[in-house]
């Protein structure tokens with residue numbers, strides 16, 4: 001469950017059930033809010049999450065997204081930091097037995113307006129370079145870290161996935177397996193050659209590649225990137241901060257591994273909707 005590596009604008013809170021809530025402002029508009037639940041949570045499901053926003057911690061809360069059964073919600077509204085510097089988010093969890101709230105999280109974390117403007121310019125230029133010259137367009141699938149357990153293939157007693165080719169959870173153990181696909185440009189790192197190794201049968205066993213990615217989405221190891229040009233499926237292995245601003249990453253250097261063609265990941269459609277029909281939403 002633990003996420004690897006650094007995260008953009010990490011704001012760590014310790015509520016009663018919310019272990020970690022992270023607000024990531026999308027420089028081009030909107031904010032995504034992700035969270036984890038305490039492992040020891042002892043509240044009967046099903047769960048429905050909502051995202052609430054207020055222009056100040058003491059102002060009236062407005063529901064801006066939800067319900068969702070997953071651990072990510074996106075506020076598509078662009079909140080202007082210059083006009084709303086005290087903006088805050090919180091997550092509301094509705095269960096059959098009551099309501100629970102996360103702690104309150106600021107929109108911009110510790111960035112001030114000047115930082116925000118610099119970051120926006122850096123990212124604008126990065127996007128421009130990706131789209132015009134170096135980039136490959138693809139679809140990004142964030143692996144679900146939490147959600148409805150797949151009853152098709154997980155062992156009732158141990159929770160272990162018993163079918164790596166399960167069509168309901170794609171071998172992740174969570175229904176839908178991955179959140180809805182979104183566009184993501186990757187720039188190949190020209191300094192790094194494709195590293196190829198072949199096994200005894202002549203099958204390509206391991207192809208790894210480095211790429212540049214804007215740090216807007218919340219890239220995590222085990223997430224998947226689909227090349228729209230080739231339909232190749234790449235698994236994100238790890239990432240390194242390439243461009244930083246005041247301790248926060250703006251551009252990642254990502255290591256990707258080509259997923260073998262036999263993998264169930266190739267059965268996921270490029271326009272995957274996250275398996276929403278199975279959620280309570």
Ligand SMILES: [Zn+2]
Pocket residue numbers: 150151152153154166167168169170171172173174
């Ligand atoms: Zn399954």
